[in-house]
Amino acid sequence: MSTLHTRFRNSRTRFRSREGGLQPARGLSLAPSCGTKVPRGLKPALVLLSAALLLGQSGRSVWDGVYTTEQATRGSALYSSRCASCHGTVLTGGESAPPLAGGEFLSNWYGLTAGDLFDRIRISMPADRPGSLKRDEVADILAFVLSMNQFPAGKTDLERETEALKQIRIEPRPEQK
């Protein structure tokens, strides 16, 4: 059993590779995980692949104006009628639903993409009628959620295709350049 030991920055803990700790949920995908078992000979190839993926993803993040104000306004109306009863009028969540704005929300989505969040909504929301929102509507609601988290608006609407949205990273504010 070959076990790949890696020490991560500032880490108090040593991670083993064997268990594939970041297995994606069904139908969803995550960034390439550090936990996957890698045959020794493939290591250089993986490094290259990861670099390629990172480059491919480095195009956009939620800080790059990925939705429009008009879209967020459309999303706001949909949110009020389809989401607010559980997640709160200003996205603070309720006893049974998590907040959709603020630190707790962002902590759980940093490192994932707008596509992951889009699919989570599309597949399982709203809770009383999952799957009933059209892709356009999900995109509008997502634009509203992004706006409420103070990510900037831009000139083009958020896409409605999961694959395109997976190119948009959810991440903390980048360093000011």
Add this chain to the structure above:
Amino acid sequence: MHSKRSSLAIAAGMAALAAAAWAQQPSTKNGEWPYYTADLKGSKYSPLDQINAQNFSKLEVAWRYKTDNLGPRPEYKLEGTPLMVKGVLYTTGGTRRSVVALDPKTGEVNWVYSLREGNRAAIAPRQLSGRGVSYWTDGKGDDRVVFVTTGYRLISLNAHTGQPIPSFGKNGIVDLKEGMVTGTGQQIDLETGEAGLHATPLVVKDVIIVGSSFKEGMTVVTHSNTKGLVRAYDAHTGKLLWTFNTIPRPGEFGNDTWENGSWATNGNTGVWTQMTVDEDLGLVYLPVESPTSDFYGGHRPGDNLFGESLVCVDLKTGKRKWHYQVVHHPIWDYDLSSAPILADINVGGRLIKAVALPSKESFLYVFDRVTGQPVWPIEERPVPQSDVPGEKTSPTQPFPTKPPAYGRQFLKIPDDLIDFTPEMRAQAKDSVARYRTGPMFLPPSVGDDKIIGSLTLGTASGGTNWPGAGYDPETHIVYAEANQSALFPISMRTPPEGFSDIRYVMGRNGTDFRVSEGPGFGTAADAPQAQRRPVAAPAAPAAPAGRGGGGGGGGGALTVQGLSLVKPPYAVISAINLDRGDLQWQVPYGETPDVVRNHPALKGLNITNTGQAGSVGLVVTKTLVILGDSQITSVTHPRGAMLRAYDKATGKEVGAKLMPAPQSGSPMTYMVDGKQYIVIAVSGGAYSGEYIAYALPE
């Protein structure tokens, strides 16, 4: 570890199982985990010590069990704690609340059972997969798994085959809605009547004890909804043995605490969390929740027994032995959330059979469990009074003098406000200025365009919630995690015309009216494919950007630059010594969230561990307290949530293991074939429900 000799021993043991097992009841002493709370005393304690401080970080995934296909859709809120009895692991999972029996070494499915309940489950007040199952054995090979369905049916299954027991109830099923009433005794509709349960039944000797729960009480349509009760059934036949009315009827003790005959026109007051029992004394401990509605008691003047009371009843008869009401005339949603812990303690040389009740209030209420007398004095102290029309608050509330509170109980201004920078504190002060603030038991207030409402902390989602706490019977220490950043604005409004018979519901006058649904409402397998009930007021678009988080009543940002308005630690883990009634140690729970670590305004500041918000369950072993993070982090390790081990004696973190998603259920541990496992339910965000078993490498 796995030697030939131990294999032989196990083979021999299995051969003798049928004949000999009855002599030995399932127990953590055998490496089993036979109850949701490990044992009937609510300890969550296992004496196993193969996994310890030295090797915890070497844990590996032994197996995983994804629950997606146990229903038509994945579940993102998996809350079960499995049992492990006689070499089989039993739990619930999925949007249909299926029961599964798994191989505890590999996770391989042994059997699956589910009941298709259609609309009855789809409209149930407690949905999704619940907290797990219970186990009953006659000791002679009749072994059963008992659970409550989404649609509130009690089912007894053959533990070996997963098939319903024909001689139990009707073909294995007891309809728990039979006998549930509203008003003065009107039977609820079996299909559409309101009743459900997440907790596992309490199985003791030949008795199954079942609680009850209802829709969220924030914006309910009537104060006269289903009445809570606790019932006991014969474990062999499903025959009803006794009923305890948590809202006492005329002639029953406590009925006069519902003034103006209001017992007849109010509901709720169920028991929705785990109960515990002292088998030797024959006493059962019931943690009772709030009456309808959560935040307005104007339709039920009086103390409202047994709302928010710990009630001790006789195991054989269900008759009340004693009770203690920890909140009089409940209007803060302080529902008794946690399994009462039975602890045999030594206070200044006096041996006391005690019961310790963890709470959302972050008080640990400790009583003599035979007499109900507080072990340390509990004082009635004056509290602020309500000015909501029709509300009559209790002039005093109980305050334990010992042990001290193990979490924040109210928002102290300015001391508890965010203080990373002076600017942030100033912003926080501005934000709270639009709220009423004050000490513990600050009553709800009417929200309008000037005052948003009462800003409470440590109420509905404070302190210790449904996962409860743990207890070491050797050292007499309770271990409890407490959320202490749960700001909860309580704002009342008059409901729109025709919505409710309650004068005040949650909300704010002059804003859109929102209905607050129950936990996971509408997420069951056969959830209706149409809007259930129209929202009374037309929905106007909220303003898009520029507003921070707000409260239940809307408006009034409760975050500062995306951070919690409350200063850290956001949650804490405490060791509470029950012999001395003091805190042995207290440490932040989890690690600093990414939003704090990555915040541009905090660059260069030295910020010690803030902990993270959340209310989670834990396991206590010989040397460790084990619990997982409630949030994903990625700064000091790959993206994920950590399962952590804390030294029981000091609270020092001694090991951590990366999980793919936050802990969403309470962990458990067991040993099979000489190997110790820890199983935990994880889910949340983009990650659907999964049980993960960890063990040490070969």
